[in-house]
Amino acid sequence: MICIQYLLLPLVYFVTIFLMIKLGYGGLAEIVKYEKRKVVINPISKIIFEIGLFVFLTRGFYTIFSLNNVELLFAFPLLLLSAIFLVLRNKIKCLAYYVGAYLLITAWVEINSFYSYGSTIYTWSCEIARIFGYSTIVTYSSLFHGILFSLYSPTLYITLLGFVFISTTNTSEVIRAFSELRIPLAITLIFSVFVKVIPQALRNMETSYKMTILRGLGYGKPFPIRLFYQLYGLMTVILPVFVYIVKGSRNLAIALETRGYMSKKNRTSLVKIGFHLIDYLLLFISIILFYISFS
Numbered sequence: 001m002i003c004i005q006y007l008l009l010p011l012v013y014f015v016t017i018f019l020m021i022k023l024g025y026g027g028l029a030e031i032v033k034y035e036k037r038k039v040v041i042n043p044i045s046k047i048i049f050e051i052g053l054f055v056f057l058t059r060g061f062y063t064i065f066s067l068n069n070v071e072l073l074f075a076f077p078l079l080l081l082s083a084i085f086l087v088l089r090n091k092i093k094c095l096a097y098y099v100g101a102y103l104l105i106t107a108w109v110e111i112n113s114f115y116s117y118g119s120t121i122y123t124w125s126c127e128i129a130r131i132f133g134y135s136t137i138v139t140y141s142s143l144f145h146g147i148l149f150s151l152y153s154p155t156l157y158i159t160l161l162g163f164v165f166i167s168t169t170n171t172s173e174v175i176r177a178f179s180e181l182r183i184p185l186a187i188t189l190i191f192s193v194f195v196k197v198i199p200q201a202l203r204n205m206e207t208s209y210k211m212t213i214l215r216g217l218g219y220g221k222p223f224p225i226r227l228f229y230q231l232y233g234l235m236t237v238i239l240p241v242f243v244y245i246v247k248g249s250r251n252l253a254i255a256l257e258t259r260g261y262m263s264k265k266n267r268t269s270l271v272k273i274g275f276h277l278i279d280y281l282l283l284f285i286s287i288i289l290f291y292i293s294f295s
Contacts, residue, residue: 005122005138012108014224019101021230025209025237027094029202032166035090043169043177043191045279050161052286052293053080057154059293077151084160088167099160103150111146112138171196177273201245208237 081099088095112124112132118139129136150156171192178188218229275283 005124005128008108009128012104014227016101016105017227017231019097019104021227021234023094023097023101024234025202025206027097029199029206030094031088031091031098031163032199032202033091034167034170034199037168039278040173040273041168041282042273042275042279043165043174044181045275045282046161046165046169049282049286050158050165052289053161054154054158055293056289057152057157073148074151080157081160084164087164091167095160095163099156102153102156106153106156107146107150109146110149111142114142114145114149116141116145118142166195166198169195173273180273197245197248200248201241204244205237205241208241209233212236 085092085095112134115135115137116139118141121138121140121143124134124136124138126136128134135142174191174195175188178191212233213230217233218226221229
């Protein structure tokens with residue numbers, strides 16, 4: 001009988017790479033594409049909620065874990081993922097590629113790296129364990145821990161909430177919200193450039209990637225080998241586009257300074273964002289998350 005791990009090892013990595021390529025930079029650009037919403041939430045509320053959730057996932061997770069309630073352990077991340085999918089329901093296909101690839105590879109690495117006592121599922125050879133840094137024995141406890149680790153990964157949710165923030169916020173809303181709270185213009189500029197540059201950078205990365213494919217990257221290679229070529233193409237476009245982002249941000253800063261953006265400390269706007277019921281709800285949830293994390 002063929003050992004199951006030697007079938008799962010290439011399968012997991014090939015499926016992860018396939019999902020990453022299917023998503024691509026174009027899929028990420030589609031996720032962060034701005035769409036006007038009927039309900040406008042103050043950007044300050046979104047930022048505070050993201051910080052609170054990130055702190056909770058890095059510190060407060062152990063509070064829930066100590067309760068030894070399996071239903072609660074799985075209900076919280078699944079509820080949070082469902083809420084994010086509901087907000088970004090028009091981009092659910094690309095979002096599913098991202099979440100699927102992240103959960104698959106994160107859970108797999110943690111399952112095989114976390115050593116625990118208990119019933120053994122399978123055993124790695126010493127060579128495989130040494131090459132990949134795996135534990136030689138994988139147990140049911142390792143499986144449970146790996147799945148929970150991936151579902152509670154702070155990196156996953158900070159990126160997902162970042163997607164939500166960028167796709168539901170434009171630069172005008174950021175400037176108005178920050179100006180109402182008298183936040184320094186330098187900080188306002190940082191967040192405004194962030195909201196504007198990220199979607200544009202992803203579109204440029206997708207264009208650069210498609211150009212490398214059109215030039216014959218991986219042409220004529222077998223499908224499994226071609227996947228690695230395409231993954232290599234995704235990584236090679238990062239550096240030139242990053243240089244383009246830096247230059248573009250510098251030009252944007254010069255343009256804003258030329259137009260007198262920093263000439264007056266008090267800026268006014270005809271439209272007020274303010275704080276509404278949903279903003280107070282997010283702030284209340286954030287306070288609870290901070291309390292649980294530091295209690």
